Amino acid sequence: MKWQITLKDYQLYLKIERGLSQNSIDNYTHDVEKLITFLEENNISQSPVIITSEVIQQFIYQIAKQVNPRSQSRLISGLKSFFNYLVFEDYRPDNPLELIESPKIGRKLPDTLSEEEIDTLIKAIDLSKPEGERNRAMLETLYGCGLRVSELVNLKLSDLFFDEGFIKVNGKGNKQRFVPIVAITQKYINLYRKEIRTHLNIQAGFEDTLFLNRRGKQLTRAMIFTIIKQLAIKIGLKKNISPHTFRHSFATHLLQNEADLRSIQLMLGHESITTTEIYVHLDKSHLTKVIEKYHPRK
Structure with missing residues (x-):
């Protein structure tokens, strides 16, 4: 069985069976392609159904010299x-990586923005330009709803249920969840919709997309990263931030204000509560408050 044929079948499985995004599929594909390149460069002719653990070990040993443990x-x-x-799929009886352990790595937590830093970033947006209202609405939505950047750029007008106080979010694996949206975030989205979006020449296929570029098309993930990086430079922020920083800050600030982990998990769309614990990095001060407030021996 040839590598490229198997890889195409695997990509189809990831898309259809697991419902992964194209970005995730590309990452998984890239991992296998690295192994294929190693085999070609070393003239190793083992197919995916017969490749041995020893060959995989050789590949990982070489990769370990080039990349960090993470x-x-x-x-x-x-x-x-x-x-x-x-x-x-019964193509082979075992997994050649079954006994191969990943290197031990510490949990790397992203930088968190304080409420003041978020306010300063948003106030630095130039509202004299048409894209200013859009950018303010996007950052307010990232922080106010704890969205992933992919969820932000794919947000639809038909996903907004402002009368009910919710937005519908299409998360990883096409799993939908409803996230509360506060009045201030609704206000800035409505300002953008009425004052900017209605004047755009919206291209076919993007009529329902909420956040659009100047040409009336959906924004890219890269554009959101660029907008945030430029604002950070503008205010002299030394932290390394990205769209995900707003999501992490959303969860952290909720926790600090005594929201429970289960509620945060549901709003973030995490399958496991363990993932939520990593994001909100339970700090000692919060745990102390929990004990003092809820323990019967307080």
Whole structure:
């Protein structure tokens, strides 16, 4: 069985069976392609159904010289997923990475913005330009609803249920969730819709897309990153921030104001509460408040 044929079948499985986004599929594909390149460069002719653990070990040993432990761990995880698929489809009896351990890495937490830093960033937006109202509405939505950047750029007009106080979010694996949206965020979205969006020459296929570029098309993830990086430079912010920083700050500020983890998990769209714990990094001061407020022996 040839690598490229197997890889195409795997991509279809990730899309249809697992419902992953194209970005996730590309990442998984890239992991397998690295292994294929290694085999070609070393004239190793083992197919995906017969490749041995020893060959995989050689590949990982070489990769370990080129990337950091976090990237190495992600690659191993991606390859394990690929070979688990082959086992699932009965193409091979075992996973050659079954006994291969990922390097131990610490949990890296992204920078968090304070409420004051978020306010300063948003106030730095130039509202004299047409895109200013849009950018303010986008950042308010990122922070106010804790969205992923992909969820923000794919947000539809038909996803807005302002009368009910919610927006519908299409998350990872096409899983939908409803997230509360506060009045201030609704206000800035409505300002953008009425004052800017209605004057755009909206292209076919993007009539229902909420946030659009000047040409009336959907914004890219990269454009959101650029907008935020430029604002950080403008106010002299030294932290390394991205759209995800707003999501992380959303969760952290909710926790600090005594929201429960289960509610935060539902709003973020995490399948596991463990993932939520990583994002909100339970700090000692919060735990102390919980004990003092809820323990019967306080």
